[in-house]
Amino acid sequence: QLQLAESGGGSVQAGGSLRLSCAVSGGTFSNICTGWFRQVLGKEREGVAGIESDGRTRYADSVKGRFTISKDNTDNTLYLEMNSLKPGDTAMYYCAAAYVCASSLTPLWYNSWGQGTQVTVSS
Numbered sequence: 001q002l003q004l005a006e007s008g009g010g011s012v013q014a015g016g017s018l019r020l021s022c023a024v025s026g027g028t029f030s031n032i033c034t035g036w037f038r039q040v041l042g043k044e045r046e047g048v049a050g051i052e053s054d055g056r057t058r059y060a061d062s063v064k065g066r067f068t069i070s071k072d073n074t075d076n077t078l079y080l081e082m083n084s085l086k087p088g089d090t091a092m093y094y095c096a097a098a099y100v101c102a103s104s105l106t107p108l109w110y111n112s113w114g115q116g117t118q119v120t121v122s123s
Contacts, residue, residue, distance in 0.1 A: 002027045002097045002112040009093060009117030016085050016121070022078040022095030022114055029076040033101035033109065036069060036080045038091035038119075045094070049080060050104025058105050062088075085121045092116040 008020040020036065035050035049069035050058045057069055068081040078095055094116045101109035 002032075004095050004097060004112055004114035006093065006095050006114040006117040009119045011120040011122065012085055014086055014121055014123050017081070017083045018085065018119060020080040020082070020093055020095075020117060020119075022080075024076045024078060024095075024097060029071070029097075030073045033098045033104045034069075034071060034078050035096050035104045035110065036067075036078075037094045037096060037107055038089075039094070039116075040091045045107050047103075047105025047107065048093070050101075051078075052101065052104045053099075058103070060105065082119070085119075087121050087123045089119060090121050091119060093119050 003026045005023045031053050033053050036048045037045050038048050039045040048060050048063055049067055051069055066084045070079045095114045096110035097112045098110045
């Protein structure tokens with residue numbers, strides 16, 4: 001099973017930027033589904049951005065144009081660049097990986113998760 005570890009969360013003011021990183025180990029990284037998810041206490045985990053096994057990217061409507069997902073296959077790292085952050089982006093952010101997925105934004109497809117990193121955006 002893949003092991004994942006996020007970093008890069010923190011507190012920023014609205015309009016600011018953060019870059020999250022997710023180090024992946026324990027298996028092949030290049031042709032798998034990977035995604036970023038977020039969760040607020042009391043709410044369901046939601047897909048933010050994902051990369052499918054064929055390289056296509058998907059984004060939640062709420063982050064399109066502001067967030068960019070990317071991956072570096074040479075060092076097995078997944079990234080999420082977050083710009084123009086809003087207070088509504090405040091959540092615990094998780095990275096996830098799966099060898100097979102029908103949609104990179106659907107949590108049910110993933111069986112490997114990181115421990116999460118907190119992002120807090122103040123107004």
